[in-house]
Amino acid sequence: MNIAILFFGIASIANVSGAEKVFVDMANRFVKEGHIVYSIWNDEPGVVPYYSFLPKVRQVNLGLGKIKAPIKYKFIREVAKGLHLNVTNYVDRYKTEKICQSIQEKIKISDIDVMICYEFNSIMVANKLANGKIPVVAMCHNSVEAQIATLTPLQREEASKVTAYQVLMPSFVDKAKKLLNTDIYYIPNVVNPIPDNAIADLSADKTIYNIIMIGRIDRYQKRSLIAIKSFLEIAAHFPNWELHFYGPITDSKYKKEIDEYIESHDLHHQVIYEGITDNSIGVLHDADIFAFPSAFEGFSLALTEANSMGVPAVGFSSAPAINELIEDNVTGFLAKDERDFTQKLSALMKDKKMRIQMGKSAHQAMNKYSPDEVWGMWLRLLNRLVAENK
Template sequence: MKTLLLLYMGDETVTASAGTEKVLTEMANAMTERGYNVIVATNDAPDAIPYFPFDAGVQCFFLDVNTKRIPFHVKVKREVNRVLSLWDKPVEAYRAALSCRKLQQHLQPGDVDCIIAYNHEAIQVASRWARGTVPLIAMMHNAIRTIMGNCNQAALREKEKADVIQVLMPSYVEEAKQYVTHTPVVWIPNTVMPVPPQEQACLSQKKEMYTIITVGRIDGLQKQTHILVQAFAKLADRYPQWQVCIWGEIKKRGYYDELCQYVRERGLETRIRFEGTTKAVRKKLQQADIFAFPSAFEGFGLALTEAMATGLPSVGFHSADAVNGLIVDGQNGILCDDGVDAFADGLERLMTDQALRVKLGHQAAADMKPYCPDAVWQQWQELIEAQIGRAKDPKECD
């Protein structure tokens, strides 16, 4: 039985409800079902309870690194690096060294056939721990302009230690090659679970109250939750039969409090609701009529694709990476110019045209079928086996 080591390091935690955590769990479970021995190593505390549960066959090492205090000299190095850009992410490198030592207590490189690194700190851990003796696949879980464009040369050289880099959208392949010139780049998307027709949103129904829904962390930089709130506030008086439900984790309390105050000042507390997190995402999507997704950029957009698979028409931005590769304007959703006013116009276009909602939602569900789990995990298995084969017999694979 071949052994896969999935490394999920950095500030991330398996207790969170975000997309990368979901992908980690789904991959671990899927590869276990396909006959691999799967080991997951993270920086979490030993008593961490994953938000998305791993199957019993998945072995987890929680290395308890996130709680370790960062030494003063490492913080100084980080501040110098912000100005002179000399090193590869000093804080992450320090934690990677700790993680490497802890991982060595559980596992040796000879016990593993392939490593999959979920973020940059995981690449640092893998390169320290295996020292090039185990095939390494590096995953890029966000837009390339943010995940590579913000790296200095030292960080990019670290990424090039991977044997192959995986990206989430076809357009990201050539974009990534602008930053890493020696490492192969492949496109494998995230999975999108097909939704049976009887479980999709019923957009043709007449309702007393229609719902605009969004799913994602409450965030001002990437998810731009404020744009949805402000856009709907412009429309609320004209469309009293509509409401907004915002599902997602609160990351920055100050930002969330500002949004709540904005809603209260306009008397929209019953029309714009912050619902928290839920494990019944599909059920919430089924009850909605429009999916709003005002993100500035995405790696793939799991919430968006889940909404599309549920048959919801979506509103997003032309400029948003990945969003503009999943939403086809006028065919399965609406793409808008940047800004609150344009987003409000996109919402209004769907709010006033039920037939258009039905048409676009139907096409959205059809467009998600190529991302079914079996197809995606087969792509992953082929990539993993190719890397293992290349490591065992490099001459044959040249």
């Protein structure tokens, strides 16, 4: 197959985040399987991807940089937003036309067998290029509530034109079917397996035990401060425990709020911000508990990496995806609210045997997300769609 993978809803391909990693991993796996893959994105000329493509992947950076639509289109868009009008977004349409023109200058569209879109911007481009003649598969990289339910009626109409829409959790299928008029498929993300002899040793006696939190510093989704407050509420009772949190700062005001809270409440310097890590597996190998206070997720790579490493996690029962990835009282705890989060964290910190047992269960639970299983699901879907189209 000739596969085009499109990703236009990012600030830069040099970003360190889950969607960019999946974008590169997918391209690499498909070329390993013998397919021709075009990975297409738009960035400033010469920007190097953070994650490495294999040499056989045909990398296409359109090099247009930030596309600036005419001011009149922006004015119409803002008026429509303010009045809640369901009208054409001329800014999106302008950008779509520019991107389509650039792609057609670089790739022969008739050679493509199937297109995969990483977000709504790519859906608009793929639908226009395919013109009903090439199968288009759209991906949902977050919860349905966060990515599909937030689309306008016109955007959902556009999204419903794709041949198939992929979601990350089984429960997302029915949710998506209520919002879109196309076929919905469940395919999770890949969780790279950790050998049994390489997982975190939760039985070891340590001078310092570690709670790890990995995720961008973001007030509305990742909510790092919730876990920090929970830990510091009980930290005086656990002098040999520390909380280390990692991730890019995408909300500087929120980071300042976190810093101020730590300064006034962390009496024994037990909370440490470590910045961005490019070695999450190494960090998790030294973890004893994974704290994950997100409000919602699609399929968290950080959480599943922690589970694969054999580290139990604490999350919220109200959080989509998290409440399916964490099996309550088996692979970790699902808290009802912030007070319960503190209590669950304390329970795990007190009980090493519980941590060990939950960690083993978490490690075993990740087998169903192995690369062979997940990429097999993808290739079966793509092969079927291409065969039906021909």
